[in-house]
Amino acid sequence: MKVALLDSTLREGEQSPNVSFTTAQKIKIVNALDAFGVEYIEIGHPAVSEDIKKSISVISKLETRAEKIIHSRALKSDIDDALLLDATWIGIFFGTSDISLKYKFGISHQTALKKIKYAVNYAKDNNVKIRFTAEDATRTDLSFLIEVAQIAEEAGADRFSIADTVGILTPDKTSLLVNKIKDAINIPVHIHCHNDLGLATANSVIALKSGATVADVSINGLGERSGIASLAEVAMILKLHFNIINKWNLGELIKLSEELALISGIPNRLNQPIVGKYAFTHKAGLHTKAVLKYPNSYEGYPPEMINQNREIILDKFSGKDAVADRLNKLNIHYSSEQLNKITNNIKRKRSSKSLSDIELLSFV
Ligand code: COA
Numbered sequence: 001m002k003v004a005l006l007d008s009t010l011r012e013g014e015q016s017p018n019v020s021f022t023t024a025q026k027i028k029i030v031n032a033l034d035a036f037g038v039e040y041i042e043i044g045h046p047a048v049s050e051d052i053k054k055s056i057s058v059i060s061k062l063e064t065r066a067e068k069i070i071h072s073r074a075l076k077s078d079i080d081d082a083l084l085l086d087a088t089w090i091g092i093f094f095g096t097s098d099i100s101l102k103y104k105f106g107i108s109h110q111t112a113l114k115k116i117k118y119a120v121n122y123a124k125d126n127n128v129k130i131r132f133t134a135e136d137a138t139r140t141d142l143s144f145l146i147e148v149a150q151i152a153e154e155a156g157a158d159r160f161s162i163a164d165t166v167g168i169l170t171p172d173k174t175s176l177l178v179n180k181i182k183d184a185i186n187i188p189v190h191i192h193c194h195n196d197l198g199l200a201t202a203n204s205v206i207a208l209k210s211g212a213t214v215a216d217v218s219i220n221g222l223g224e225r226s227g228i229a230s231l232a233e234v235a236m237i238l239k240l241h242f243n244i245i246n247k248w249n250l251g252e253l254i255k256l257s258e259e260l261a262l263i264s265g266i267p268n269r270l271n272q273p274i275v276g277k278y279a280f281t282h283k284a285g286l287h288t289k290a291v292l293k294y295p296n297s298y299e300g301y302p303p304e305m306i307n308q309n310r311e312i313i314l315d316k317f318s319g320k321d322a323v324a325d326r327l328n329k330l331n332i333h334y335s336s337e338q339l340n341k342i343t344n345n346i347k348r349k350r351s352s353k354s355l356s357d358i359e360l361l362s363f364v
């Protein structure tokens with residue numbers, strides 16, 4: 001399966017509350033994403049502010065393996081901004097649901113089609129590649145969405161993107177929708193999934209499995225409200241469950257995630273899949289005993305795959321094997337009677353905190 005990832009940390013990610021990146025931080029993020037190997041990086045929407053426009057002008061000149069894409073409303077002025085910033089790809093978006101047409105624009109379906117056609121045509125005449133996104137596509141009447149996709153293709157769009165703007169899709173609905181759109185047009189289909197129901201990753205992966213070629217992601221899933229699909233999650237699922245040939249450097253995922261948590265001020269949950277501190281931490285005695293013999297017993301994939309370490313913590317849930325393992329690592333010799341005693345003492349400990357080496361030594 002050949003698919004690609006488009007990272008939108010610099011555009012969608014920066015739409016997270018209280019997040020604003022400096023140009024230097026953006027350059028760092030772009031370089032880190034390039035080291036991982038995402039195929040596309042969305043570098044911002046120039047109309048938002050002067051500082052964003054300036055950072056786009058710097059970033060669009062950076063040499064990267066990833067192709068860069070500039071975000072734009074379906075407006076001549078936004079497209080002109082992107083063209084002045086040497087865009088090779090412009091991502092033009094327009095809300096297509098009845099809600100968007102009525103409350104955002106106050107226009108008819110026919111006027112919307114005209115605006116979309118004009119904008120895509122105009123950008124195409126200027127020799128750039130275009131991804132057209134139907135914003136709120138998943139609440140758009142299907143027959144109208146197909147009309148939009150066909151108009152965008154006819155006007156010159158190179159890609160059509162389905163945006164699940166309010167995160168309302170489920171995996172089965174995603175699959176149906178991608179298939180319907182794919183059947184109606186000849187250009188590749190992209191998917192942009194929001195996480196309002198916690199399904200962004202699942203929906204993105206199923207969209208790719210159903211024939212979409214590119215999924216939008218962001219580092220740590222940053223984005224409006226509950227964010228979008230997480231880069232680490234989508235990449236790992238694709239690697240583990242599908243025959244993916246992309247040369248992604250999975251060993252960069254933790255670094256990317258930790259750096260972004262610092263820069264954005266939005267920390268990962270401790271138990272966040274893949275990148276969370278507890279993702280490979282084992283606690284219950286029956287688990288740790290098995291993991292010490294054969295890690296795969298309680299790990300779906302090895303932490304080494306992403307340069308992460310396995311941890312075995314000690315507290316009242318620990319059995320003798322975990323305690324013995326830690327004592328061995330500390331080079332402490334013990335009899336089986338002493339091991340029993342130490343384990344029992346750990347079980348009597350009141351605090352919910354796991355045992356540090358120093359505390360263990362005090363029990364010894
Ligand atoms: N395509 C074309 N026109 C669009 C559009 C789209 N996708 N989305 C909105 N518009 C139009 C509106 O209809 C409105 O037109 P009007 O001036 O003729 O009424 C105009 O854009 C928005 O203007 P306004 O509501 O007055 O907003 P603003 O001028 O105060 O700010 C932005 C506009 C884009 C600068 C501001 O909203 C912003 O910084 N947004 C951040 C980027 C963003 O919203 N991204 C969403 C990505 S999914």
Ligand code: ZN
Binds near residue numbers: 194223
């Ligand atoms: Zn979005």
